[in-house]
Amino acid sequence: MIVLKRSRAQISRPDFEELSSYLDGELSPERLQEIDIWLADNPEALNRLKKMRKIEKALRAGKKHGNLKDGARRPPNRK
Secondary structure: OOOOOOOHHHOOOOOHHHHHHHHOOOOOHHHHHHHHHHHHHOHHHHHHHHHHHHHHHHHHHHHHOOOOOOOOOOOOOOO
C-alpha cells in the first residue's frame, strides 16, 4: 500500500494529458492513487474518463482488426 504525502484537499486536478497517461498506466504509483482519489471525489470527471477509456478501447479494437488504417485519406470532394 502506498502512503500519500498529500491530503485530499492538496491533490491537484489532472489535466487531459495526465488523464491520458493515467489510462495508459504511465504515471507513478503515487500519482495513480492520487488520481483515483480525485476521481472518487469528482464523479463527472470519472464519467468522462470512462468515456475516454471506451473510445480508446474501440480505437484499439478497430486498429487490431484492420478497420482503421494509419494515414487515412480524406474523402474526395463531391460537387
